[in-house]
Amino acid sequence: MSNTNKIKQLPIYQSHKRVQAFKIANIENHPDGEENNYTLIPTDSELPKLHVSDDYYNKHYPKIGGYYVVYEDGYKSFSPPEAFEKGNTECSLENTVSFTCSNEMLPAVKSLLGEISSL
Secondary structure, eight states: OOOOOOOOOOOOOOOOOOEEEEEEEEEEEOOSSSSOOEEEEESSTTSOOEEEOHHHHHHHOOOTTSEEEEETTSOEEEEOHHHHHHHOOOOOHHHHOOOOOOTTTHHHHHHHHHHHHTO
16 A cells, blocks of 8 residues: 655745836946945846845846846845746836826826826
8 A cells, every 4th residue: 555645736826016127238246345246237228227235146146137126015136037027017107007087187187197207
């Protein structure tokens, strides 16, 4: 008589998180003995370079081609490209907000959208 142990499969979850992220084009190391010895260079040249601490680098080991990720609660992480691209789709304010307004409200709505887009 054999003793077969059945292992229950872990539950599966669908992620619904909103994150901010950029793809890493290059990583510069500045071994000057100070904090923030690493600089992540985004593939989008309009985004600023980001200095990260040794603690971040040693915890997440970011790699070129992967993504620097900031969650809604401020937690900062790294995601390999395959996992990030499979689980995330880039969105913008234009394709995430839709509404209907009356003609009287249209000038106020346009003004508000202009303020939001300049943030």
